Amino acid sequence: MPDHPPFSATPGVLSRRQTVLALSAAALAPLLLSACQSKSEPDANQSTPQAAAKPDPLAIDWEALNQAVGQYPANSPFLAQPAIVERLTKLLGQANYAQAQLNLQVASPLSVEGSVFYITGNRAHEGGINAVAIGLDEASNTIRVWLLQNSQAHVFAEPGANFAWPRDVQTMIGNSQS
Known part of the structure; x- marks a missing residue:
């Protein structure tokens, strides 16, 4: 391999090799510096960052x-939220979920x-004869359903869903019993 002089024969002009070396060094310098920096031990008083929590698919x-x-359900798919569909299906079962949908x-x-x-x-x-009321309580994050099938009332509730039915629902339930 021939010897290359450390500097270009023309003052102020870098050779191709010198240019490549200079650019490589400039590109690698930040990486090398960050690798050389000492890693400090976490302060016992500071909490270590936790892995980001995955969103709850049932939220x-x-x-x-x-x-x-x-808005009406025909104009806004608020009942089609995956979490609501999954929770209602789990609560009611497939057959009763289908009946509730028909009753809407x-x-x-x-x-x-x-x-x-x-x-x-x-x-x-x-x-x-066939009606439904669906209540979703934000305070307790629970769902309750009143389902009237062929004049027979059934109540389905997630654990902890002991919230009071709104007045309109109470009226509807009362009218069905008359």
Whole structure:
């Protein structure tokens, strides 16, 4: 390998090799410096960062529900939130979930009373026979469903869902018992 003089034969002009070496050194310098810096031990008084928690797939998007208040389920898919669908299906079972959906043919808009978001509905022309009320309580993060099938009332509730039914739902339940 021929010897290359340390400097270019022309003053002020770098050879190709010198240019490559200079650029390589400039690119590697920050990496080398960061590798050489000492790592300090974490301070016992400081908490170590935890891995970011994965979002709960069963967490209801309460903000989306809040924005959907006053809207009908046909115009806003608030009941189609994956967490709500999964929790209702688990609570009701497939058959009762399907019945609840049928009982929302004629539905009220999404309403809220206190911390309870709710919707009521019935099958067309079968209000006193097949109806449903779904309550979602933000305070307890629970769901409760009143399902009227062929004039037989059933209540399904997640553990801890002991919130009071909103007035409109109480009225609906009372009217079905008359």
